[in-house]
Amino acid sequence: MLIVGLTGGIASGKSTVSKILSEKHWIPIIDADLIAREVIEPGTKGFELVVNHFGRDRVCRRRESTKDRDDDASASASGTEWLLDRAALGEIIFNDPSERRFLNSIIHPRVKKEILNRTIKYWLTGHWCVILDVPLLIEAGMWRWVGEVVVVYVNEKLQLSRLISRPPLGDSNAAPLTESQAKARISSQMSLGEKLDYSTFVLDNSGSIGDLNVQIDKLVQRWKVSQGGNYFGWWWRLCWVVPPVGLAAGTMVLLGRWLKISKMKKRKNAPRRRGRGEVDGRYRNNEQIELREMNGRPGGRRRMGESVGGGSTGESILDE
Numbered sequence: 001m002l003i004v005g006l007t008g009g010i011a012s013g014k015s016t017v018s019k020i021l022s023e024k025h026w027i028p029i030i031d032a033d034l035i036a037r038e039v040i041e042p043g044t045k046g047f048e049l050v051v052n053h054f055g056r057d058r059v060c061r062r063r064e065s066t067k068d069r070d071d072d073a074s075a076s077a078s079g080t081e082w083l084l085d086r087a088a089l090g091e092i093i094f095n096d097p098s099e100r101r102f103l104n105s106i107i108h109p110r111v112k113k114e115i116l117n118r119t120i121k122y123w124l125t126g127h128w129c130v131i132l133d134v135p136l137l138i139e140a141g142m143w144r145w146v147g148e149v150v151v152v153y154v155n156e157k158l159q160l161s162r163l164i165s166r167p168p169l170g171d172s173n174a175a176p177l178t179e180s181q182a183k184a185r186i187s188s189q190m191s192l193g194e195k196l197d198y199s200t201f202v203l204d205n206s207g208s209i210g211d212l213n214v215q216i217d218k219l220v221q222r223w224k225v226s227q228g229g230n231y232f233g234w235w236w237r238l239c240w241v242v243p244p245v246g247l248a249a250g251t252m253v254l255l256g257r258w259l260k261i262s263k264m265k266k267r268k269n270a271p272r273r274r275g276r277g278e279v280d281g282r283y284r285n286n287e288q289i290e291l292r293e294m295n296g297r298p299g300g301r302r303r304m305g306e307s308v309g310g311g312s313t314g315e316s317i318l319d320e
């Protein structure tokens with residue numbers, strides 16, 4: 001079974017991609033966000049740990065309506081009159097890294113355990129592919145355990161615009177985020193640019209929904225080919241019927257990507273050797289100032305069409 005890790009940043013459109021994969025291509029989705037809500041619902045050990053740490057007066061609200069009771073069956077079953085105020089909790093953790101780490105220490109182990117249980121369930125029932133929709137796939141180290149890493153990408157400006165225009169935390173009754181609140185949420189996560197280093201495929205969600213559908217169709221087709229074709233899927237069936245084959249193949253895929261990511265990190269961390277004639281960055285600014293002075297005008301800017309020597313030729317370097 002092919003296990004795909006789907007990730008992205010907040011407001012990048014990851015949920016839209018999950019919906020298309022589920023409804024159009026019939027691929028099961030394991031949504032880490034939904035599981036994260038479940039593991040700290042009232043009546044659970046996670047809820048108790050969160051409330052004891054942050055304080056009931058800071059992160060809880062009383063159940064005030066019938067809707068609240070219907071929305072939280074576990075709270076009703078446990079007899080509690082308190083619900084988690086997710087907006088208040090979000091305001092705390094997105095502005096305090098230490099508190100965010102504490103909350104993650106409660107949520108992440110429980111989420112990982114439930115993801116493993118559901119993945120095994122889909123494998124036992126004969127599914128050829130499953131999607132792990134995990135916002136913190138890279139940060140939590142779960143990229144090491146999936147066969148493909150798909151990153152949903154948008155530029156930061158569009159990401160900020162989408163985040164401000166939508167209700168926070170999926171609550172349609174909540175007030176929209178301010179720009180500073182939205183930036184705090186974006187900066188609390190690893191940047192999308194950094195996540196690209198871990199990806200095996202990137203979905204660009206900067207365009208229309210039609211553009212996104214085309215990219216997803218091509219991606220799913222590639223997955224099917226890797227699993228033995230559209231109709232028979234001989235490879236995934238072989239791995240399912242003979243588990244040692246699937247285990248060996250999966251191990252080889254994971255090892256290959258671990259080695260690739262390790263080499264990439266070493267290259268990034270290694271000091272770069274300067275080429276012949278390259279100026280040390282400490283002196284680059286001084287050199288630029290000298291060149292501007294040699295050009296004979298403050299700022300040293302050349303008009304379009306002016307050659308380096310100072311004469312007007314009517315050509316620019318873009319014409320070459």
